[in-house]
Amino acid sequence: MQAHDVKNVFSMKGGQGESSYLKNSKAQLRDLQMMLYALEETLDKITIPPRGPGKLLLTAADLGCSCGRSSLVVADAIVHNMTNKLCRGKHVDAAAADPEFCFYFSDLPRNDFNTLFNLLPPHAASSGDGSGRRYFAAAVPGSFHDRLFPERSIDVFTSTFSLHWLSQVPDEVTDTRSPAYNKGKVFVQGSSEETGAAFRRQFQSDMARFLRCRAAELKPGGAMFLVFVGRPSSASPTDLGRSFNLLGAMFEESWCDLVDEGLIDGGLNIPSYAATLEEFREAVDADGSFAVNRLEHVMGSRLAVDDDPHDRRAVGRRVANNQRSIFGPLVEAHVGRALTDELFARMERRAEELSNELVDEMGVHYIVCSLSLV
Amino acid sequence: MQAHDVKNVFSMKGGQGESSYLKNSKAQLRDLQMMLYALEETLDKITIPPRGPGKLLLTAADLGCSCGRSSLVVADAIVHNMTNKLCRGKHVDAAAADPEFCFYFSDLPRNDFNTLFNLLPPHAASSGDGSGRRYFAAAVPGSFHDRLFPERSIDVFTSTFSLHWLSQVPDEVTDTRSPAYNKGKVFVQGSSEETGAAFRRQFQSDMARFLRCRAAELKPGGAMFLVFVGRPSSASPTDLGRSFNLLGAMFEESWCDLVDEGLIDGGLNIPSYAATLEEFREAVDADGSFAVNRLEHVMGSRLAVDDDPHDRRAVGRRVANNQRSIFGPLVEAHVGRALTDELFARMERRAEELSNELVDEMGVHYIVCSLSLV
Numbered sequence: 179m180q181a182h183d184v185k186n187v188f189s190m191k192g193g194q195g196e197s198s199y200l201k202n203s204k205a206q207l208r209d210l211q212m213m214l215y216a217l218e219e220t221l222d223k224i225t226i227p228p229r230g231p232g233k234l235l236l237t238a239a240d241l242g243c244s245c246g247r248s249s250l251v252v253a254d255a256i257v258h259n260m261t262n263k264l265c266r267g268k269h270v271d272a273a274a275a276d277p278e279f280c281f282y283f284s285d286l287p288r289n290d291f292n293t294l295f296n297l298l299p300p301h302a303a304s305s306g307d308g309s310g311r312r313y314f315a316a317a318v319p320g321s322f323h324d325r326l327f328p329e330r331s332i333d334v335f336t337s338t339f340s341l342h343w344l345s346q347v348p349d350e351v352t353d354t355r356s357p358a359y360n361k362g363k364v365f366v367q368g369s370s371e372e373t374g375a376a377f378r379r380q381f382q383s384d385m386a387r388f389l390r391c392r393a394a395e396l397k398p399g400g401a402m403f404l405v406f407v408g409r410p411s412s413a414s415p416t417d418l419g420r421s422f423n424l425l426g427a428m429f430e431e432s433w434c435d436l437v438d439e440g441l442i443d444g445g446l447n448i449p450s451y452a453a454t455l456e457e458f459r460e461a462v463d464a465d466g467s468f469a470v471n472r473l474e475h476v477m478g479s480r481l482a483v484d485d486d487p488h489d490r491r492a493v494g495r496r497v498a499n500n501q502r503s504i505f506g507p508l509v510e511a512h513v514g515r516a517l518t519d520e521l522f523a524r525m526e527r528r529a530e531e532l533s534n535e536l537v538d539e540m541g542v543h544y545i546v547c548s549l550s551l552v
Numbered sequence: 553m554q555a556h557d558v559k560n561v562f563s564m565k566g567g568q569g570e571s572s573y574l575k576n577s578k579a580q581l582r583d584l585q586m587m588l589y590a591l592e593e594t595l596d597k598i599t600i601p602p603r604g605p606g607k608l609l610l611t612a613a614d615l616g617c618s619c620g621r622s623s624l625v626v627a628d629a630i631v632h633n634m635t636n637k638l639c640r641g642k643h644v645d646a647a648a649a650d651p652e653f654c655f656y657f658s659d660l661p662r663n664d665f666n667t668l669f670n671l672l673p674p675h676a677a678s679s680g681d682g683s684g685r686r687y688f689a690a691a692v693p694g695s696f697h698d699r700l701f702p703e704r705s706i707d708v709f710t711s712t713f714s715l716h717w718l719s720q721v722p723d724e725v726t727d728t729r730s731p732a733y734n735k736g737k738v739f740v741q742g743s744s745e746e747t748g749a750a751f752r753r754q755f756q757s758d759m760a761r762f763l764r765c766r767a768a769e770l771k772p773g774g775a776m777f778l779v780f781v782g783r784p785s786s787a788s789p790t791d792l793g794r795s796f797n798l799l800g801a802m803f804e805e806s807w808c809d810l811v812d813e814g815l816i817d818g819g820l821n822i823p824s825y826a827a828t829l830e831e832f833r834e835a836v837d838a839d840g841s842f843a844v845n846r847l848e849h850v851m852g853s854r855l856a857v858d859d860d861p862h863d864r865r866a867v868g869r870r871v872a873n874n875q876r877s878i879f880g881p882l883v884e885a886h887v888g889r890a891l892t893d894e895l896f897a898r899m900e901r902r903a904e905e906l907s908n909e910l911v912d913e914m915g916v917h918y919i920v921c922s923l924s925l926v
Binding site: 232282315329 | 704705
């Protein structure tokens with residue numbers, strides 16, 4: 179896999195198997211439920227656009243939707259909130275009280291959209307009794323670092339658990355002659371200051387593209403709700419906190435085993451970066467198209483929280499499945515199926531050994547943000 | 553599989569294998585190229601909508617897009633034709649000369665949208681040199697017998713090689729007490745007059761829903777281009793012409809073998825109907841929302857035309873793969889993978905024996921139609 183192929187090979191793990199994203203994204207779903215107050219606040223900031231002939235149409239798009247249930251929760255929350263507001267508010271006329279919604283599920287082309295489509299209830303208009311889905315659904319394949327929608331076509335963008343993914347591994351990180359070369363490592367955490375700086379530059383460049391594209395695609399009065407993995411302002415770019423550092427190290431040790439045994443050549447880097455609030459605000463200020471309504475840290479769930487914390491094997495299996503649901507397709511593109519099985523089997527054994535530490539450490543540090551188009 | 557499950561199990565065969573739709577739809581692609589004159593005529597009928605602020609946006613949707621290349625050909629033809637017209641025409645201002653296009657690929661939720669997405673070139677805005685795809689792409693999962701899009705949101709609908717698929721097998725056809733019961737048969741061709749009449753009623757009911765939904769979704773001034781399998785006005789509903797009758801009989805004989813050997817229970821019916829021009833016009837007139845610009849027969853390619861017609865084994869394999877690319881997923885949902893392999897292996901042997909007849913007979917009888925919203 180080349181550094182620039184991320185767009186063509188990356189996805190969360192599809193299907194409905196034991197290590198699928200669908201079966202391993204309960205923590206994200208629970209965390210999202212906890213953050214819906216900030217989505218509702220974001221929706222309150224939207225200026226309802228002037229209506230053309232016919233029904234009022236509101237359009238929303240979730241970027242990096244993956245194939246779990248988070249995106250459906252977001253869609254339902256938007257429809258519910260906006261419908262209530264329109265029925266209650268100043269817009270009490272027939273067309274505004276009975277608006278139409280279009281919800282776009284967007285992710286890279288390899289995302290398992292069929293699994294996502296199978297989660298969709300039938301549209302209310304087809305279900306006969308008026309129950310069911312209250313929005314028209316569409317899938318949009320592509321990178322959120324590029325343009326995905328026509329100009330001025332979207333009322334609200336959401337993106338949950340996705341913006342920490344970079345468009346590529348920074349070139350310097352894979353260049354053996356660069357001081358940022360990430361020798362023998364897979365993640366940015368625990369790496370050198372130069373490597374961390376290269377990832378930070380990539381994040382800033384990616385965020386600049388992201389914000390520019392979204393500013394063009396939003397309707398006037400539109401807004402964005404964003405949740406992504408971050409780090410505390412005091413931490414260096416190579417320090418993602420105890421649990422991520424542990425997980426990264428387990429992955430890298432298992433990976434290095436396979437390299438040492440001559441089974442693989444190495445050369446995998448994970449294109450992910452956890453920003454601080456300040457780094458993110460810097461990108462928003464540099465772009466200049468958005469006002470910040472809310473920008474804050476939220477601590478997410480602990481890892482492996484559904485399992486009996488004393489059952490080491492269950493925790494090990496859960497951690498390995500969870501990691502595979504996220505990194506599996508990238509690893510498979512790099513070394514094939516059989517060696518991916520081997521890698522995560524080794525990671526599972528390491529997670530068994532470290533299960534107490536993995537369970538005790540708090541999990542994920544998120545940045546939650548609400549922005550309005552100026 | 554229940555009669556009403558068509559929506560949840562039906563699709564062309566996905567992936568890129570030997571019996572995939574992608575690898576077995578060359579005849580459709582060639583036939584479509586031959587019919588593009590009628591698509592261009594349809595586009596000429598579209599009234600360009602008044603512009604809002606920003607760029608002119610034109611939206612098109614292909615219904616029953618499947619995962620072959622036909623839909624991409626349609627999208628490119630629309631973008632090319634409309635861009636030329638706008639640049640040349642009365643609309644010579646900057647926004648009209650540089651319009652944006654949104655193209656919706658729509659099919660049932662089981663369609664292999666990932667294979668389709670992998671065929672898409674990168675968007676021109678992202679490719680750097682301005683080459684590549686000139687439209688924003690989205691996939692819309694659902695049945696074209698139901699609402700799929702917001703009101704007044706689409707400029708042009710296209711549907712190629714799809715409208716002969718019914719929303720379900722008519723209830724009477726599977727009811728052992730009904731005179732329309734299709735005992736021991738899988739297709740409508742070669743069946744009784746009562747069975748044919750039940751299929752005809754289903755087609756009329758489905759077309760009524762199709763036209764009502766599209767009339768609501770089209771913008772004022774919008775148009776539709778439709779291509780689907782038909783039959784001559786003189787033929788009964790149970791007579792699809794020599795080649796389809798041959799193919800249907802081969803399928804049914806192979807199917808009956810498996811029933812007789814106790815391997816399967818039977819009870820499969822294919823929800824497909826080939827209408828006459830008159831039957832289709834009757835549905836359009838009953839709906840009343842559309843004016844007919846063009847409505848005609850076109851003869852499509854011969855079957856298995858790429859093979860050496862004297863190589864019986866190649867013709868047999870081609871015919872079996874072709875039939876499996878179309879009926880495979882429906883059959884698999886009914887009897888599983890292994891018995892589907894067995895069915896099409898038997899069909900392949902029958903096609904070898906009949907290869908001369910299959911090659912000599914003219915292939916598919918299409919209805920080509922252009923409609924404008926009144």
